[in-house]
Amino acid sequence: MGFDALTLGFSLIFDPYNLFLILCGVLIGVMVGALPGLSSPMAVALLLPFTVGLEPIPAISMLAALYCAGTFGGSITAILINAPGAPPAVATAFDGYPMAKNGEAGRALGLAAVSSVIGGVFSLLVFLVATPLLAKVALEFKPPEYFALAIFALSMLAAISGKSSIRNLIAGGIGVLIGTAGIHLTTGVERFTFGIPEISDGIHFVPVLIGLFAMGELLTQSQTLDKTLERISSVVIKLPSREDYRKIKWTILRSCGIGTFIGILPAEGSTVAAIMGYNEAKRFSKEPEKFGSGAIEGIAGPEAANNAAAGGAMVPTLALGIPGSGTTAVILAAFIMHGLRPGPHLLNETPQFVYAIFFAMLFANLMFFAIGLGGAKIFSRITLIPRTLLWPSVFVFSMVGAYSYSSSVFDIWVMLIAGIVGFIMNRHGFGAAPLVMGLILGKLVEESLSQSMIIYDNNWLRLFESPIVVLFFVLTFISLFWPLIKQIWSKAKT
């Protein structure tokens, strides 16, 4: 049964057309990753409308490939111009750029490529094993458990990512609230439609996602137009030597574990994983003083961790329907757009689906490795595209992408408003990722809570009858009050 699904998943992906789409996803991912300001969630959001006409598996495979490659792509500019193309590559710049300045750019890129692919493949193996297992456990979940799980996911995102848990929770709440607009399914009552017929079906999340990730960033970029970037040119990528491998093998292995674990937790996986990977690499290093001036473990640690987080983040997304990161939240939106709701039932009925995604991401890792080795020099030139043309192009794609979702100018307005509001919210510390997560999980939260209340006859306390609900609520409490718990713990220790 499992092997059949595995071979079926392989055959679904090992098709010239699907491989071509994965290659497209990888190329776009590396390009987007390499361009400072453009991020994986933004690219996935912009690519969503292109996938409307595709079958679900090729569509999701393409987006997943973009996700993997985008995480790696960020390291190119982090190393060459000290401007991480994507947030997960922030830690790579700490040692990557000093290495590049010392004339070792090729070696640094080689280390990044090798560490990334090892991290990516490791997490995919975990994904292959953990997803069906987690889905099996989740088969027992009923509405109260789903409600508690969704609340835990929102609380994790609030606790781990961004600068303020309260602001993240508010953003998540706003996202869920936006999700309530439209006709209430049970009663048929219109909520927050303000007499606008286009809102009756609810506010489509694709324009909101595009607005938050692309338009918000466009406005942020408009503030930094006078910034100049120093660029290291003439790069010939070099694979790590045997001595390098000897030095980084434990760092990579440790980061693979950290990255995959952080990725599985519902939060902004890759960035947090990369920083933790870097810190742990430094902590375990025999020469921690070299960090910051070109230590090779300082590249291997974050790169293995951030790519491992990409695979890890797909585990809760597919097994539970709860996104593991901002990008997987957008990928989850793609599932919903294609009429699918990831979770245990989908995996139980179509297990080949998870295997197809596994193979797509595996091929994506191998492709970006080859592309990274062969084309780093070309991709580093991408940053030469003037921002005065790049961002208007992003606006054009955003406009057309938002419009094409349902051929409605109203959606362009939604995208624009989301972008402007997102820009202002971002300035005040409210992240886009929690809002998106709230928006996507909104329906699940409302339906599961309403159903639970009906089941328990409006008695909140009966929610605690289920041990799984209690477990999730305890985890939610811990995640929200973790800084306080840590403080009390360290005080008690001293």
Added chain:
Amino acid sequence: MADTEPAENPAGDSGQGSASPAPSGRGFVHFTDLWLTVLIVAVCGWLYYVTTQFDEVSSLLTQNIGPEWFPRLLIWTIVVLSLLLPFEHLARGSQTASIDEDRSSRIKSISVFTALLMICVVSMIHLFGTLGGMISVCIALPLLWGERRMKILVPYVLIFPPTVALLFTKVLKVYFEPGLFGVAIGG
């Protein structure tokens, strides 16, 4: 070894960004966040009022969970959380300091003009169609952002928007509104 990307923004105002570090009164109450709270509570109050205007439904249909129940629960949650904002800096000093740093500089006028330009373009789609909107963005936004190199701007305007339009109409079969004075592209 190192080459430098040219500065591309004569349009961006130089002074404003770094002009005012905006001391936001970080005593017991954080005043910027207090205003933020007032704004959020006001919006929530209005949204709560909107929920009172939802159509009434028979309790047989709602099973005690009316259409307003969940939005109200959320509104209350958001209000309670936002009431904590003015005091958040007392517990998480460094994080709020970092948020203060992000918002200390005023929004540059170039960003305001960019937002206004985007609004204008979208407003004009009904007149000039989606392709017209794309072309206007490709002309106006680079010019606003200080791009004056016609040898790259002209080919960009001539090639990029029609290519995107053709990709969407011919490959993805999206119908683009021609607008009142715009051009219809076959869908």
